[in-house]
Amino acid sequence: xxxxxxxxxxxxxxxxxxxxxxxxxxxxxxxxxxxxxxxxxxxxxxxxxxxxxxxxxxxxxxxxxxxxxxxxxxxxxxxxxxxxxxxxxxxxxxxxxxxxxxxxxxxxxxxxxxxxxxxxxxxxxxxxxxxxxxxxxxxxxxxxxxxxxxxxxxxxxxxxxxxxxxxxxxxxxxxxxxxxxxxxxxxxxxxxxxxxxxxxxxxxxxxxxxxxxxxxxxxxxxxxxxxxxxxxxxxxxxxxxxxxxxxxxxxxxxxxxxxxxxxxxxxxxxxx
Amino acid sequence: xxxxxxxxxxxxxxxxxxxxxxxxxxxxxxxxxxxxxxxxxxxxxxxxxxxxxxxxxxxxxxxxxxxxxxxxxxxxxxxxxxxxxxxxxxxxxxxxxxxxxxxxxxxxxxxxxxxxxxxxxxxxxxxxxxxxxxxxxxxxxxxxxxxxxxxxxxxxxxxxxxxxxxxx
Numbered sequence: 292x293x294x295x296x297x298x299x300x301x302x303x304x305x306x307x308x309x310x311x312x313x314x315x316x317x318x319x320x321x322x323x324x325x326x327x328x329x330x331x332x333x334x335x336x337x338x339x340x341x342x343x344x345x346x347x348x349x350x351x352x353x354x355x356x357x358x359x360x361x362x363x364x365x366x367x368x369x370x371x372x373x374x375x376x377x378x379x380x381x382x383x384x385x386x387x388x389x390x391x392x393x394x395x396x397x398x399x400x401x402x403x404x405x406x407x408x409x410x411x412x413x414x415x416x417x418x419x420x421x422x423x424x425x426x427x428x429x430x431x432x433x434x435x436x437x438x439x440x441x442x443x444x445x446x447x448x449x450x451x452x453x454x455x456x457x458x459x460x461x462x463x464x465x466x467x468x469x470x471x472x473x474x475x476x477x478x479x480x481x482x483x484x485x486x487x488x489x490x491x492x493x494x495x496x497x498x499x500x501x502x503x504x505x506x507x508x509x510x511x512x513x514x515x516x517x518x519x520x521x522x523x524x525x526x527x528x529x530x531x532x533x534x535x536x537x538x539x540x541x542x543x544x545x546x547x548x549x550x551x552x553x554x555x556x557x558x559x560x561x562x563x
Numbered sequence: 564x565x566x567x568x569x570x571x572x573x574x575x576x577x578x579x580x581x582x583x584x585x586x587x588x589x590x591x592x593x594x595x596x597x598x599x600x601x602x603x604x605x606x607x608x609x610x611x612x613x614x615x616x617x618x619x620x621x622x623x624x625x626x627x628x629x630x631x632x633x634x635x636x637x638x639x640x641x642x643x644x645x646x647x648x649x650x651x652x653x654x655x656x657x658x659x660x661x662x663x664x665x666x667x668x669x670x671x672x673x674x675x676x677x678x679x680x681x682x683x684x685x686x687x688x689x690x691x692x693x694x695x696x697x698x699x700x701x702x703x704x705x706x707x708x709x710x711x712x713x714x715x716x717x718x719x720x721x722x723x724x725x726x727x728x729x730x731x
Contacts, residue, residue, distance in 0.1 A: 297612070297613075300613065301612050301613065301616070301646075301649075304613065304616055305616065305642065305646060308616070308620055308638070308639075308642050309639070309642075329624060329625050329628035330628050330629070332576070332625070333576060333579055333580060333583075333625050333628065333629075336576045336577055336579065336580035337580040337583055337584055339580065340577065340580040340581050340583075340584045340585070341580075341584045344581075344584055344585050345584075412583075412587075412588075413587060413588055414587070414595075414630070414631070415582065415583050415587035415595065415626065415629050415630050416587070416595060416597075416626075416630045416632055416637070417594055417595045417597075417679065417698065417702045418632050418679075418682065418683070418686075418694045418702075419630060419631045419632050421631050449631065450631075457631065459631065463631075464693035464694060465691070465693055485698055486593065487593040487698050487701070488698060
């Protein structure tokens, strides 16, 4: 008898859970509220675990990776020197270009203000390529703004809090970016394949003169999600399946999406 | 059971915090080990059906608040794993004391192997057809191995916490 009751209770509970989950799928308002509430509950636990785990993790990582850290530091110093040199050279060109694009009324990222932020969290799951950053609405960051780093487009802001934001990387499977190359006459769509797999593009017309090494940048088409001219990726391979009428491309992202530490949010909102 | 609910809830929240703070950054071959799935599974293998389902819901929902994947999907997979494991746990399969040492880890490994598939399959319910593209096989293998390694200590912890209130 007791077993029957337990079984009934289990079934009832399971059905209730499934019903709740299904309802949540279709009522984003409720889910947003639940997310915010659950965040408040989990924060003290995360804080406590972090307080204990982080120093231990840093100690272990520092001990094991000390020589790597020294090597990385030297490399970074060298790169910083090169970057400063290039920045000085680029300043004059950037000014000229800005004058030209202002005259043509074309948005250019060099003329747009940016907010620098630190990457503080990685995606907690295997099935989303996102990062959490250290600045949010209080710094003027809004949903939809593009994010750049390390020489290229990184992604766009998909959620904000007063002091933080979530950025969906262009390698996320839900991400797609309109890009162009060379003369800018052909636009193609670049899709994410996941954090570990990079980017690809399918359905590229056969007449397109695209070869490995071609650099792709955002097309900035009217109503697009990104301003024109942001470097996105370089073509790695061009393949043609026998019988197919289009090329498939595998792409190397312009920015190193797997080792992001700092990035810039471009204070630009998609039109409309 | 009611007396165990509070400690189980607290431990579940700690598990979620550990997942978010440690396991989500500590990637193996680029894969996150999902202890938020292992915890309810272990509770189920300990034969604590109701508590296992409760853990699954709490761990899944709280984890989902931090992920950009469809809300509730992690919870759904956790509920399925917890329920399946608790059926086995009730029959004494995977019992830490009476079964062979490898039975619990093997069951957990099997669950770790199929959990990402359940997740991707579940995402189709939300009309999201792109999640399978992101290293599904790697996620299956890494989670299976990690679940195999962590199953016994986790099940022991589950049994200890679950029986704190004399739960069955």
